[in-house]
Amino acid sequence: MRKLTYGMNLSLDGYIAAPGDDIGWSVPSDELFQFWSDQLPATGLSLYGRKLWQTMSSYWPTADQQPGATPAETEFARRWRDMPKAVFSSTIGEVDWNTRLVTGDAVAEITRLKAGDGGPMYIGGATLAGAAMRAGLIDEYVLATAPVLVGGGTPFFTALDSWVNLNLVETRTLPCGVVLTRYETRR
Numbered sequence: 001m002r003k004l005t006y007g008m009n010l011s012l013d014g015y016i017a018a019p020g021d022d023i024g025w026s027v028p029s030d031e032l033f034q035f036w037s038d039q040l041p042a043t044g045l046s047l048y049g050r051k052l053w054q055t056m057s058s059y060w061p062t063a064d065q066q067p068g069a070t071p072a073e074t075e076f077a078r079r080w081r082d083m084p085k086a087v088f089s090s091t092i093g094e095v096d097w098n099t100r101l102v103t104g105d106a107v108a109e110i111t112r113l114k115a116g117d118g119g120p121m122y123i124g125g126a127t128l129a130g131a132a133m134r135a136g137l138i139d140e141y142v143l144a145t146a147p148v149l150v151g152g153g154t155p156f157f158t159a160l161d162s163w164v165n166l167n168l169v170e171t172r173t174l175p176c177g178v179v180l181t182r183y184e185t186r187r
Contacts, residue, residue: 002044002113003120006129007142009178010156011149016126018150021051025148029176032144033072039142040079044119047110049128050089053099056080061097086113088128107135130158140184141166147177 008016009026017023028036048056063069064077085099088106095101102109110132113121123129123138132138143156166183173179 001115002118003139004047004110004114004123004132004137005120005140005142006123006132006138007039007140007144008124008156009144009146011146011153013149013151014156015150015153016156017154019153021154022150023055025150026146028144029174029178030072031174031176032178033076035144035174035180037072037076037079039122040076040083042120043083043122045113045121046083046085047113047121047123047128048085048087049125050087050092051127052125053085053087053089053095054092057095057097057099106131107137110137111135126154126156126158133158133164134161136164136185138185140169140182143179143181143183145179145181 009023009028009032010016011018011025016026018025060077060080062077064074066073069077081097083098085095085097086102086109087095087099088102088109090103092101106128110123114137123132129138165186167186168181169184170182171179
């Protein structure tokens with residue numbers, strides 16, 4: 001069975017986006033950017049909700065061609081384009097960059113993908129991850145908690161039907177003040 005990880009940058013008060021979908025506070029430091037970039041080679045499939053997909057696909061396909069792109073950004077852009085992706089949406093008509101569109105039942109498709117062969121999967125986007133959380137499909141949570149309070153917006157964690165017990169696997173603090181924590185779901 002494939003492992004499913006939900007990980008994103010979030011504010012100390014638990015939001016992945018401030019009101020108005022503002023993510024300006026979450027621009028990663030070099031260390032945090034490298035952490036996320038290092039996750040890509042081991043990822044067999046990345047699962048996106050529509051909003052996160054639109055954010056990522058508006059920048060990363062050509063980020064390596066932008067003036068002043070750093071070597072790390074260039075490498076991330078290449079890895080991101082090459083990585084297999086699935087976008088879950090009923091409102092967009094097509095996707096590209098090694099991506100397929102899933103318009104049906106997200107939980108059923110994620111369950112099918114987990115049962116199949118392949119490398120670990122990452123899931124991003126609060127709505128999609130929330131559905132996977134409520135269905136008990138997430139095996140690991142990676143939180144990159146920034147030292148900022150945004151006061152509202154899109155929460156990292158969604159409302160749940162029941163508790164999810166976790167085991168702390170790792171914690172470390174980056175020089176920029178971001179605290180990385182990894183938790184495994186206790187089954």
